[in-house]
Amino acid sequence: MITLPHHYEFLSERWLDQAREFLTRHVGPTRNIAPFSICERFSDAPPHLNFTDNIATWSAVFDGTNLSVTRDFKESADLKVTGDYQAALTAAQAIGALAPDTVAAAMTEVTHIFGRNALSVRGSISDPETTQLLGLLHDHLGRHTVENPDLAHRAQRLGIASQVREMEEQGFTVIERAISPEFADQMRAATLQALLPHHHMQLQWMLYHGQPFERIAQNPQLMTLIDASLGRGAVIASLSSIRRGPGPGTIPLHTDYSMIPEPFPEFAMTGVGVWAFEDWSVASGPTWIVPGSHLERRNPRKGEGLDRGIPIEMPKGSVVYFTHGVWHWQGDRSLPGERVTLHSHFNRGILRGLEPKKVDVQMLHRNPPRLGEMLGEDDWFDKLTAQGRDYERAAYMAKLQAFTDQRKHDLLATPA
Ligand SMILES: [Fe+2]
Structure with missing residues (x-):
């Protein structure tokens, strides 16, 4: 164990x-x-x-x-x-x-x-x-x-082994209806309440807005993709909510690899799961992604990539996870009303985050260890005791990651 x-x-x-x-x-x-x-x-x-x-x-x-x-x-x-x-x-x-x-x-x-x-x-x-x-x-x-540390077994029991393979090949994947429509409606209402009408179009630190946010942050399918791409001990880079109305997209083609020199590493450093709280169609202004562009291991050059992008169309309660420096942008919205999303952005555990982490002992008490891991509680970074470095956590995380790597290898070697 x-x-x-x-x-x-x-x-x-x-x-x-x-x-x-x-x-x-x-x-x-x-x-x-x-x-x-x-x-x-x-x-x-x-x-x-x-x-x-x-x-x-x-x-x-x-x-x-x-x-x-x-x-x-x-x-x-x-x-x-x-x-x-x-x-x-x-x-x-x-x-x-x-x-x-x-x-x-x-x-x-x-x-x-x-x-x-x-x-x-x-x-x-x-x-x-x-x-x-x-x-x-x-x-x-x-x-x-x-959580079950056997990545291959967990992915298979959750029914998302094919999404792990697709993520490796395309740099992104979609888990349709990862949460129930009722939970999606609850999340949309809770998000709009947190964003304040006429005030915020975007807000960070969403983990600290109540239990529904804590629950969705730990969604087992999305966390399995995150484990598979960023390794165990991946930490929250930011949990942000965005709402946007009709009009042209405001986020142009880019990768999420700011400050990472080219060529990008052969392994993923960062990944974002975007939760849809309404149905996503071309008209709703979805994320557009250039499939397989992560394999180029660089940022898109000026004028490049737009002709190869595809819109992410998916029903309410789905999540699209893109990682590994894949190219993407925000689409234009022609529908009336607002699109409300939650962006679950994670970093490999060796990287810093965009939001300071607030480790609230009461929040940890009302959650399983999964939540502590994404707040850096289970690794040895930023810790020091009277005895020095936290070698116990270092050894634990190294062992867990070796098992995860092995089982990811096994999963990818198994024919679909
Ligand atoms: Fe992005």
Whole structure:
């Protein structure tokens, strides 16, 4: 397992130990918790976890006196959850089990990504104290549970292996309907509220405008593309919102490689995911991209490239991710009304960002480790202890990146 000591992988031995330790602490004689039993079993776990047939199982049984947390599947459990490991891991990373609407919103996105049959819940727990205890357990584990580090396995389970290949070949790719239409509408409203009418056409630091922004920043499909192009430990360069009305585009053909000498490196340094909160068509003023131009490893020369660009047309809730110095520009808008977008701009972890990072401990507490990683919490840059450099984080990130590189290589070597 590749994690920092305070993190763990979903359903790993350390995860199970933490579940046991938490429940033992909370079912003590003073709490008067009623007997309960829960059991979960998920298929297609990543092979490096070494489960038999890649099926991960656990259960917790409390008989009123004794607690047992084991790997057994209990057919008679009060509550049984079964389904796909990656879907369950996505749900496990949603913090706020007892907060109104949080679980429902998270489950809407899990269903949207993985389909209605990805997870099945049978039975129920009716005792309110036990429900609360299990909600607290979920959150406690979730804020330490890392994303699946196996890039190839994760991309495949998320259904975006072909997009990783396309990104390598074309310098960009689109994930259609990466979020639900409901979430896209919520994001559009939240963005317009943050931008203030008649005031801002553009605003940065969008991560700090509330939980919907924190959730979309961690979207598992986009983050998988970012892991694949910029490596693990990639950090937020800026999270910006832009709204624009009708008229000619205002951002001419360019690359996102400011201050990077030519020829550009053979690996990607920066990447931008643009979220569409309305349908994108030629008339809506979409981003235009020159496919494969990243392979030239340079900026476009004057008058070059426009004849080779294509418009990014995609439905509401989709994200286009472009990286590696690919050439692009903002199109003209002939439609009335405003186009509202969120630009998730990430840098390889060795680079500085455009926005100062604000590491808010309360924000970290209501999110899984994924959020801390993009704020630089998991690498050794900008850190110093009395003992000197943070070699623990340096070693962790090097190991995680080596695994990511290997699995990206495997994914690209596998025929589509
Ligand atoms: Fe750009």
